[in-house]
Amino acid sequence: MAEKIVVVGGGAGGLELATQLGKQLGRSGKAEVLLVDRNSTHVWKPLLHEVASGALDSRLAELDYRGQGARSGFRFIVGTIASVDKESKTITLAAIEEEGEEVLAPRTLKYDKLILSVGSVTADFGTPGVSEHCYFLDSTAQADAFHHHLLNEFLRVNQALEDGHDVTLDVAIVGGGATGVELAAELVHSVSLLSIYGLGHLTRERLNITLVEAGKRLLPALPERLSQSVHKKLNKLGIKVVLGNPAKEAQKGQLLLNDGETIKGDLMVWAAGVRAPDFLSKLGLPTRKNNQVEVDKFLQAKGADSIYAIGDCAACALDDERFVPPRAQSAHQMAECLNTNIRRMQKGKAPKPFKYKDRGSLVSLSRFSAVGNLMQSKSLSMSIEGTLARYAYASLYRMHQRALHGWWKMLLIIAVDKLNHAVKPRLKLH
Numbered sequence: 001m002a003e004k005i006v007v008v009g010g011g012a013g014g015l016e017l018a019t020q021l022g023k024q025l026g027r028s029g030k031a032e033v034l035l036v037d038r039n040s041t042h043v044w045k046p047l048l049h050e051v052a053s054g055a056l057d058s059r060l061a062e063l064d065y066r067g068q069g070a071r072s073g074f075r076f077i078v079g080t081i082a083s084v085d086k087e088s089k090t091i092t093l094a095a096i097e098e099e100g101e102e103v104l105a106p107r108t109l110k111y112d113k114l115i116l117s118v119g120s121v122t123a124d125f126g127t128p129g130v131s132e133h134c135y136f137l138d139s140t141a142q143a144d145a146f147h148h149h150l151l152n153e154f155l156r157v158n159q160a161l162e163d164g165h166d167v168t169l170d171v172a173i174v175g176g177g178a179t180g181v182e183l184a185a186e187l188v189h190s191v192s193l194l195s196i197y198g199l200g201h202l203t204r205e206r207l208n209i210t211l212v213e214a215g216k217r218l219l220p221a222l223p224e225r226l227s228q229s230v231h232k233k234l235n236k237l238g239i240k241v242v243l244g245n246p247a248k249e250a251q252k253g254q255l256l257l258n259d260g261e262t263i264k265g266d267l268m269v270w271a272a273g274v275r276a277p278d279f280l281s282k283l284g285l286p287t288r289k290n291n292q293v294e295v296d297k298f299l300q301a302k303g304a305d306s307i308y309a310i311g312d313c314a315a316c317a318l319d320d321e322r323f324v325p326p327r328a329q330s331a332h333q334m335a336e337c338l339n340t341n342i343r344r345m346q347k348g349k350a351p352k353p354f355k356y357k358d359r360g361s362l363v364s365l366s367r368f369s370a371v372g373n374l375m376q377s378k379s380l381s382m383s384i385e386g387t388l389a390r391y392a393y394a395s396l397y398r399m400h401q402r403a404l405h406g407w408w409k410m411l412l413i414i415a416v417d418k419l420n421h422a423v424k425p426r427l428k429l430h
Contacts, residue, residue: 003031005342006091006111007074008081010037010065011045013311013331014117016403019072020339026073030346033074034109036093040065040078043140044400045119046328049179051143052269053186054150054428055366058140060420068404079107084114084283086304113306115338116293118280120312120326123273123290129250134270137179146269150190151429153266154199161201168206172255172265174247175272176213177221178363181230183269184209185365188237193427209239210263212255214246214272221325221361226371226383233369247272274326276313288315292323297353299338310334316354324356328396332403333357362393 005025007018018035025031041062043051050056065076079093089111096104121138124130135146157169171187173180191207194200211218211234217227218234218241234241242257249256250270255263276291286294286302292315294302299314301307309315311331316324324330333356341351360381362372370389373381384392402410 002029003112003346004034004110005031005113005115006034006036006109007115007117008036008091009117009119009311009313010035010039010042010076011117011119011311011331012328012400013335014115015042015063015065015068016332016400017115017117017310017335017339018074019068019404020335021342022069022073024339024343025346031342034077035065035069035074036077036079036081036091036109037065038078038080039140041140042068044328044397045138046178047397048137048140048143049183049186051140052135052137052146052150052183053190054147055186055190057424057428058144060417060424062140063404077107077109079104081118081279081283082106084285084307086284086307089114089306111306113308113342116280116301116307116309116313117311117331117335118277118313120274120276122270123275124270125273127247127249127270130270133250133252134174134268136270137183146267147428149267150187154191154194154202157206157266158194158199158202161206168208169202170208170210170264170266172210172212172263172268174212174255174268174270176211176215176218176241176243177271178219178361179271180211180213180269181218181234182364182366183271184211184234184239185237185368188239189366189368190427197425197427197429204238207238208264210242210265211239212242212245212247212257212263214244216244218243219361219363222363222371223373223381223383226373226385229385230363230365230371233365233371237365237368274312280313290315298341298351299334299354308338310338316356318356327361328400329359330356332400335403362389362396364390364393 007014022033026033041064043058043062051058069076081091082094083092090108093107095106122136136142153169160167173184191204194202218231219227245257245259247255248258280291281287285304293309294315295309299308312326337354360374364370370393371385372389373383
């Protein structure tokens with residue numbers, strides 16, 4: 001009987017792993033590959049800030065899991081994992097309900113190998129009022145919800161200005177990492193396009209964006225020189241940056257900072273810190289305080305035979321103090337390693353340990369600029385800015401597409417994207 005491999009989570013790592021295993025083992029009948037996800041489509045998570053700002057239509061960027069499975073040799077099952085039975089090697093999927101009606105009853109799936117790749121969610125650190133008053137950008141649905149509210153605010157403020165009122169659109173973003181910085185720049189770009197579409201009263205001068213970071217500088221993953229460069233570029237775009245003064249409470253229409261200062265926010269986004277989903281700590285697997293599953297050098301959950309974790313939900317130690325960072329490149333590398341090891345084990349060969357290679361970090365400032373550092377070795381890195389950095393940033397998504405579709409289809413997708421850019425509005429306004 002063919003080995004049954006179940007991948008839970010269709011993010012960057014999980015989808016790439018299911019695709020490669022499907023092509024190499026599923027098509028030939030050497031394994032039955034199943035992908036489980038609560039959603040039916042995939043959007044690369046680093047693009048969600050563009051979806052939120054309207055720079056990208058999520059429907060043009062999404063990939064259908066069932067269609068990908070049919071092309072690649074794996075089977076897709078919609079569902080949310082509820083429990084794991086390590087003895088019987090089964091997982092239980094929770095019931096699916098819609099409008100109070102049960103669509104699918106709870107189901108049980110057997111596995112020979114189980115790979116958890118459920119990503120991460122934003123950590124609010126228990127800050128009062130955040131869940132009630134702030135948006136998160138952990139999913140396409142959340143990004144679309146923010147975008148819908150953003151459009152309403154565009155209409156409201158533009159009309160008020162047209163009627164002669166002295167108003168502004170105030171946006172507060174908590175978190176000076178990549179998501180917060182990139183969203184702030186994209187929102188400036190979105191407002192700069194409004195006059196093209198008949199909303200000419202709401203200009204960049206009427207947009208107030210405040211970016212709040214609890215640490216001493218933005219983008220701690222980048223060298224300090226690049227962090228300072230980004231800070232200056234954001235100031236030039238009219239974005240106010242608050243450092244070393246964490247938000248201690250979110251209230252309706254405003255943030256309360258640690259020193260008592262209040263930041264007005266018609267829209268507020270929380271993008272400070274990440275953690276693995278809470279349910280992971282309830283599966284009977286060893287986890288850290290942030291819910292990440294503790295894995296060994298082969299990405300296997302410690303003390304759990306045949307269960308693995310990759311991507312943001314995996315706590316893979318680099319040394320006694322550091323862990324593999326929760327980035328898309330980490331998920332990609334882990335998926336590649338586990339794909340190789342599963343095929344090695346099927347041939348009776350020993351698996352190889354995972355070795356993380358830091359390729360550096362890149363941050364996009366919308367159409368205005370990009371910055372980053374490309375790691376070449378532990379002691380050597382190359383800092384880049386401007387056009388070169390923008391091309392390098394764009395290549396990250398293209399490499400994800402190559403892993404899913406191959407080179408030729410990736411090139412076709414690029415051509416289609418160019419056509420869409422030429423014929424569709426530059427800003428999604430619906």
